[in-house]
Amino acid sequence: MGVAFFSGELLQGKIGIGYAAVRTLSAGGTAETPELELRDVDRAFAEIAAESGPGSAARRNTRLAALFSRATPDERNFLVRLVAGELRQGANEGIVLEAIARATSVSARSVRRAATLAGDARKVAEVARESGEAGLARFRIQPFTPLMPMLAQPAADVQEALAGKEAVALEHKLDGARIQVHRSGGDVRVYTRSLHDVTDRLPEVVERVKAIPGGALVLDGEAIALSADGRPLPFQTTMRRLGRRDDPAPLRRELPVTPFFFDLLHGGGEDLLDRGEAERFAMLAELVPPEVRIVRSVVHDAGEANRFIEAALASGHEGVVAKALDAPYEAGRRGAAWMKLKPSHTLDLVVLAVEWGSGRRNGFLSNLHLGARDPRTGGFVMLGKTFKGMTDAMLRFQTDKLLALEVSRDERTVYVRPELVVEVAFDGVQESPHYPAGLALRFARVKHYREDKSAAEADTIDRVREIFDRSRGR
Numbered sequence: 001m002g003v004a005f006f007s008g009e010l011l012q013g014k015i016g017i018g019y020a021a022v023r024t025l026s027a028g029g030t031a032e033t034p035e036l037e038l039r040d041v042d043r044a045f046a047e048i049a050a051e052s053g054p055g056s057a058a059r060r061n062t063r064l065a066a067l068f069s070r071a072t073p074d075e076r077n078f079l080v081r082l083v084a085g086e087l088r089q090g091a092n093e094g095i096v097l098e099a100i101a102r103a104t105s106v107s108a109r110s111v112r113r114a115a116t117l118a119g120d121a122r123k124v125a126e127v128a129r130e131s132g133e134a135g136l137a138r139f140r141i142q143p144f145t146p147l148m149p150m151l152a153q154p155a156a157d158v159q160e161a162l163a164g165k166e167a168v169a170l171e172h173k174l175d176g177a178r179i180q181v182h183r184s185g186g187d188v189r190v191y192t193r194s195l196h197d198v199t200d201r202l203p204e205v206v207e208r209v210k211a212i213p214g215g216a217l218v219l220d221g222e223a224i225a226l227s228a229d230g231r232p233l234p235f236q237t238t239m240r241r242l243g244r245r246d247d248p249a250p251l252r253r254e255l256p257v258t259p260f261f262f263d264l265l266h267g268g269g270e271d272l273l274d275r276g277e278a279e280r281f282a283m284l285a286e287l288v289p290p291e292v293r294i295v296r297s298v299v300h301d302a303g304e305a306n307r308f309i310e311a312a313l314a315s316g317h318e319g320v321v322a323k324a325l326d327a328p329y330e331a332g333r334r335g336a337a338w339m340k341l342k343p344s345h346t347l348d349l350v351v352l353a354v355e356w357g358s359g360r361r362n363g364f365l366s367n368l369h370l371g372a373r374d375p376r377t378g379g380f381v382m383l384g385k386t387f388k389g390m391t392d393a394m395l396r397f398q399t400d401k402l403l404a405l406e407v408s409r410d411e412r413t414v415y416v417r418p419e420l421v422v423e424v425a426f427d428g429v430q431e432s433p434h435y436p437a438g439l440a441l442r443f444a445r446v447k448h449y450r451e452d453k454s455a456a457e458a459d460t461i462d463r464v465r466e467i468f469d470r471s472r473g474r
Contacts, residue, residue, distance in 0.1 A: 176224030
């Protein structure tokens with residue numbers, strides 16, 4: 001129960017009480033001293049969920065109000081967030097797994113690995129408590145049960161990616177769709193980064209993997225649409241294939257995709273997660289032909305690395321990924337074992353509006369609407385939104401500042417005078433039908449506010465178009 005609650009899950013699922021009602025019911029009195037136990041809370045939720053028939057809504061509300069009245073203020077705050085779904089966030093998972101490790105005296109890495117393979121932190125907690133490290137080691141990759149992918153964290157420069165290592169593997173960073181492909185007993189399934197099954201939409205990927213010799217496989221890679229000369233097409237073009245649910249045959253002829261694999265998680269009859277990156281890639285290279293294998297090079301110094309990066313960018317890719325040669329595959333983790341290097345851009349843009357935050361940002365203005373200056377009209381052209389990159393201090397500052405600039409609001413959004421300039425970093429510009437200029441920023445995040453600049457000094461939409469055109473080789 002404790003693992004479920006701290007992971008933001010009710011064992012009963014939805015209990016039939018909406019967000020507004022939860023907030024209203026939580027406004028009553030609270031207990032002065034702690035008395036609730038996990039069993040009490042679980043029993044109360046079970047009784048609430050079991051209510052049905054005429055008058056059940058009122059009875060559910062009465063039971064929840066009674067539970068809140070037995071909780072201390074801190075306990076009630078936790079219960080409100082639990083019922084409202086505000087605890088269900090990725091940051092909590094790592095804390096819960098660390099707690100399981102400490103409570104059962106096993107290594108955090110063993111717990112993370114088992115949770116990745118089991119997909120259920122509660123089950124992992126039970127095994128860790130009953131069987132320790134030996135029990136956790138028995139978890140295995142299950143065919144057609146996808147794993148969360150290992151992720152790369154940004155590196156500031158080549159020196160950071162190489163720091164403390166004699167050599168690293170550099171790979172082209174493709175701007176495609178992350179895929180994980182399972183093969184067992186003649187069947188092949190393709191999964192997305194978010195673990196959705198898209199097998200029927202990518203028949204050419206299935207065919208490529210069926211042609212690989214050997215038995216059961218789990219491969220990690222990217223699927224990407226290429227132009228006639230082999231250069232990568234924009235990300236949205238590739239995503240057209242994954243977004244279509246109808247017959248893929250016509251679109252396949254018009255827009256074929258190619259898989260490029262860079263990791264082998266299972267092969268030769270065994271799980272390979274604990275093997276080093278170099279060993280896993282060597283096994284991958286023995287199985288997967290070069291035309292569907294990522295371009296990769298092992299480099300020893302900044303000069304070699306920069307030459308590889310320049311070649312990747314010249315080929316139309318968005319950068320490279322640097323991988324530690326001895327790193328295991330830590331599914332669902334983002335760390336220094338994999339680091340991504342790609343050129344980023346910055347623009348000084350104007351805040352046009354801002355949306356109220358939720359969860360830990362409740363009560364703060366969070367999601368910024370960003371605009372570039374249009375020198376022809378004297379107005380501003382919206383390019384997208386972002387809530388990324390903000391510190392707590394930034395949230396406090398922008399809430400106070402933007403409320404002072406407010407001109408109107410609706411239920412969710414505060415519209416402001418276009419005066420506050422913010423420096424935004426982003427990875428590129430893409431076509432978008434949702435915004436007036438037909439362009440939007442990719443992965444925009446706030447760097448800092450430019451109170452030294454006026455809105456008249458913000459970057460123009462012409463500058464944004466220049467970045468877009470350059471990225472297309474124009």
